[in-house]
Amino acid sequence: xxxxxxxxxxxxxxxxxxxxxxxxxxxxxxxxxxxxxxxxxxxxxxxxxxxxxxxxxxxxxxxxxxxxxxxxxxxxxxxxxxxxxxxxxxxxxxxxxxxxxxxxxxxxxxxxxxxxxxxxxxxxxxxxxxxxxxxxxxxxxxxxxxxxxxxxxxxxxxxxxxxxxxxxxxxxxxxxxxxxxxxxxxxxxxxxxxxxxxxxxxxxxxxxxxxxxxxxxxxxxxxxxxxxxxxxxxxxxxxxxxxxxxxxxxxxxxxxxxxxxxxxxxxxxxxxxxxxxxxxxxxxxxxxxxxxxxxxxxxxxxxxxxxxxxxxxxxxxxxxxxxxxxxxxx
Amino acid sequence: xxxxxxxxxxxxxxxxxxxxxxxxxxxxxxxxxxxxxxxxxxxxxxxxxxxxxxxxxxxxxxxxxxxxxxxxxxxxxxxxxxxxxxxxxxxxxxxxxxxxxxxxxxxxxxxxxxxxxxxxxxxxxxxxxxxxxxxxxxxxxxxxxxxxxxxxxxxxxxxxxxxxxxxxxxxxxxxxxxxxxxxxxxxxxxxxxxxxxxxxxxxxxxxxxxxxxxxxxxxxxxxxxxxxxxxxxxxxxxxxxxxxxxxxxxxxxxxxxxxxxxxxxxxxxxxxxxxxxxxxxxxxxxxxxxxxxxxxxxxxxxxxxxxxxxxxxxxxxxxxxxxxxxxxxx
DNA sequence: CTGACTTATAAAAACGTTTAACTGCCCCCC
DNA sequence: GGGGGGCAGTTAAACGTTTTTATAAGTCAG
Numbered sequence: 001x002x003x004x005x006x007x008x009x010x011x012x013x014x015x016x017x018x019x020x021x022x023x024x025x026x027x028x029x030x031x032x033x034x035x036x037x038x039x040x041x042x043x044x045x046x047x048x049x050x051x052x053x054x055x056x057x058x059x060x061x062x063x064x065x066x067x068x069x070x071x072x073x074x075x076x077x078x079x080x081x082x083x084x085x086x087x088x089x090x091x092x093x094x095x096x097x098x099x100x101x102x103x104x105x106x107x108x109x110x111x112x113x114x115x116x117x118x119x120x121x122x123x124x125x126x127x128x129x130x131x132x133x134x135x136x137x138x139x140x141x142x143x144x145x146x147x148x149x150x151x152x153x154x155x156x157x158x159x160x161x162x163x164x165x166x167x168x169x170x171x172x173x174x175x176x177x178x179x180x181x182x183x184x185x186x187x188x189x190x191x192x193x194x195x196x197x198x199x200x201x202x203x204x205x206x207x208x209x210x211x212x213x214x215x216x217x218x219x220x221x222x223x224x225x226x227x228x229x230x231x232x233x234x235x236x237x238x239x240x241x242x243x244x245x246x247x248x249x250x251x252x253x254x255x256x257x258x259x260x261x262x263x264x265x266x267x268x269x270x271x272x273x274x275x276x277x278x279x280x281x282x283x284x285x286x287x288x289x290x291x292x293x294x295x296x297x298x299x300x301x302x303x304x305x306x307x308x309x310x311x312x313x314x315x316x317x318x319x320x321x322x323x324x325x326x327x328x329x330x
Numbered sequence: 331x332x333x334x335x336x337x338x339x340x341x342x343x344x345x346x347x348x349x350x351x352x353x354x355x356x357x358x359x360x361x362x363x364x365x366x367x368x369x370x371x372x373x374x375x376x377x378x379x380x381x382x383x384x385x386x387x388x389x390x391x392x393x394x395x396x397x398x399x400x401x402x403x404x405x406x407x408x409x410x411x412x413x414x415x416x417x418x419x420x421x422x423x424x425x426x427x428x429x430x431x432x433x434x435x436x437x438x439x440x441x442x443x444x445x446x447x448x449x450x451x452x453x454x455x456x457x458x459x460x461x462x463x464x465x466x467x468x469x470x471x472x473x474x475x476x477x478x479x480x481x482x483x484x485x486x487x488x489x490x491x492x493x494x495x496x497x498x499x500x501x502x503x504x505x506x507x508x509x510x511x512x513x514x515x516x517x518x519x520x521x522x523x524x525x526x527x528x529x530x531x532x533x534x535x536x537x538x539x540x541x542x543x544x545x546x547x548x549x550x551x552x553x554x555x556x557x558x559x560x561x562x563x564x565x566x567x568x569x570x571x572x573x574x575x576x577x578x579x580x581x582x583x584x585x586x587x588x589x590x591x592x593x594x595x596x597x598x599x600x601x602x603x604x605x606x607x608x609x610x611x612x613x614x615x616x617x618x619x620x621x622x623x624x625x626x627x628x629x630x631x632x633x634x635x636x637x638x639x640x641x642x643x644x645x646x647x648x649x650x651x652x653x654x655x656x657x658x659x660x
Numbered sequence: 661c662t663g664a665c666t667t668a669t670a671a672a673a674a675c676g677t678t679t680a681a682c683t684g685c686c687c688c689c690c
Numbered sequence: 691g692g693g694g695g696g697c698a699g700t701t702a703a704a705c706g707t708t709t710t711t712a713t714a715a716g717t718c719a720g
Contacts, residue, residue: 003706014670019708027669049444050389051706053380054675059443061423069412072605075405082399082426086437093391094424094546096412107416114379114421115472137331167487212539252609275605279583333676344700349678359698381676384705596664 002043011039061091063111063119067099072273080294099220101125118301125191140304144297148189154313158288158298160190163319164197167268167286171238172205175330180236181244184219193243227253238266262328281325289317332373341369382544384555391421393441393449395451398431402603410624429550431455448631456519469636474627479520482645486627488618490520493649497616501568502535505660510566514549514578524572557583568596592658611655
């Protein structure tokens with residue numbers, strides 16, 4: 001590969017001049033300029049990004065850590081993040097933490113040592129402490145989606161309380177009073193917020209709340225058994241699945257128990273994704289603004305890169321309710 | 331951030347010694363070794379990957395270009411690719427070409443200028459010519475999934491002819507003779523191979539083939555209209571959707587036309603993905619070995635990085651048939 | 661016509677590593 | 691006792707840029 005030296009030699013100028021022509025640094029006479037451009041063309045020169053990064057101390061690269069790229073919610077986020085980054089001249093180093101906190105930690109360190117300019121993390125646990133250290137060392141970090149905790153990191157997520165409230169309130173308005181609430185794990189504060197939204201919506205409607213109606217199914221391989229049991233025990237008239245994969249679980253349980261759907265049991269899901277249209281009746285759901293989440297996270301990070309030192313953000317975007325056919329009036 | 335110089339100064343040695351301790355280059359006496367290690371710890375030193383890359387001419391980074399990260403087939407591939415790469419000490423620079431050939435080209439150049447060690451591309455078109463040039467310039471490239479063409483690039487994909495043959499043959503054995511074949515676009519050679527597998531399977535069974543039964547729906551936003559029309563015109567007893575998103579389309583069309591499913595019309599899909607279980611009856615499909623595809627592509631690329639100069643690979647993995655409930659015997 | 665200022669370009673330093681070349685030093689053997 | 695040969699370490703070069711500093715030529719005023 002041709003280097004800047006080759007270009008300089010061919011054009012009969014110094015490397016500084018080549019650099020100035022290419023980066024528009026200082027004035028270069030038209031003759032030399034065109035000589036340089038000509039040499040660049042004939043050699044097919046393209047600057048070595050690694051050398052540029054070393055010298056300029058900027059890699060134009062963002063690190064992105066996601067717990068499960070296979071989940072359409074996350075892959076949607078990745079898509080908008082990648083696009084936003086690309087539009088501003090950044091590339092994405094993508095890592096999959098596989099819902100594994102230790103791996104996530106290792107990945108973050110690896111990314112830092114690769115000198116990424118910034119980090120966007122959808123963490124496995126609430127506000128992992130190592131991230132604070134990275135930020136203290138000068139690496140801008142923004143937390144996405146799972147934004148529990150309150151250190152000085154920037155956070156972009158959804159108003160989970162509101163989301164669950166809206167959904168629950170909708171179910172109540174449709175006449176449901178026995179509402180099962182499916183969660184992955186209450187260890188995640190955003191999930192706790194959802195549970196709390198559910199609880200308070202019930203309370204506000206004067207419906208007694210029993211903690212046993214909040215069913216923890218697990219995050220990696222959610223357990224169908226738990227759902228089956230809960231349905232059989234509590235005989236709910238509706239299920240509110242607080243995660244897209246839990247909707248799947250709920251559907252499986254409903255089928256396994258031969259319940260007529262949605263006549264006997266209603267289902268309200270989370271997230272809007274292409275494949276949910278396979279379900280009949282079409283799934284009603286609380287939908288998160290994926291594009292806005294990604295765009296906002298990227299924007300905040302890039303502003304930090306430009307030196308923004310305002311106090312940490314805690315952006316809470318509202319969710320909307322998509323009413324389709326899976327919730328039946330009672 | 332601490333640099334190797336700081337470590338050297340604190341430990342009272344030269345930077346070469348620090349490097350030797352850290353990389354196990356040459357013998358270093360136990361005293362100095364532990365002094366260095368101590369200094370590394372107290373400073374929290376972590377080597378600057380960019381400088382390492384510049385010096386060693388290796389970035390330990392792979393470029394990955396995918397047409398649509400949101401598609402579960404591709405995101406599955408990304409997952410296994412990322413994991414395989416990580417296991418061997420590589421990171422992934424992920425790019426989304428959005429099914430846009432021009433963008434794909436730009437992205438590839440950007441990745442090359444960032445000095446990725448190798449490139450894995452799921453191209454938008456058959457064997458884009460610029461990739462040959464990149465390879466000629468010394469950048470190992472492997473084509474994944476869409477492996478049409480026959481230049482000297484490595485290729486890993488599925489035996490599309492066999493896949494479609496197997497599926498069609500299955501439908502025929504179930505008594506179907508009017509089989510609609512849905513494709514995204516015949517511009518992609520892997521899709522043409524599928525169409526050809528379909529055609530020859532029909533032929534082998536002595537069923538006359540009419541090209542009009544192969545319906546092109548488009549790749550980005552596949553057209554429901556085309557499917558509706560084809561169904562109404564040809565009245566097939568089965569639909570074979572040669573792509574996961576086309577299964578979705580087929581389902582929508584079937585519902586729109588109020589056909590009883592699977593009694594009146596059977597459906598055979600492509601790819602196995604979590605969300606297909608939302609469909610009732612559960613979708614039968616020809617399934618691609620996603621993990622094997624990703625692992626093999628990564629393996630071949632890494633061997634090239636190690637200097638493997640054997641002739642180009644053209645790996646064709648077989649597909650399997652997953653029989654579920656969406657195909658009814660006739 | 662000389663000395664101070666511009667100006668266009670070149671030379672050199674710097675970014676943080678790895679690694680090849682060098683330097684004393686001690687040991688051993690003829 | 692002196693020269694060859696590891697040995698353990700240091701010095702310095704190199705990777706390919708950007709950017710600061712230096713240099714030579716030209717311009718202009720006094």
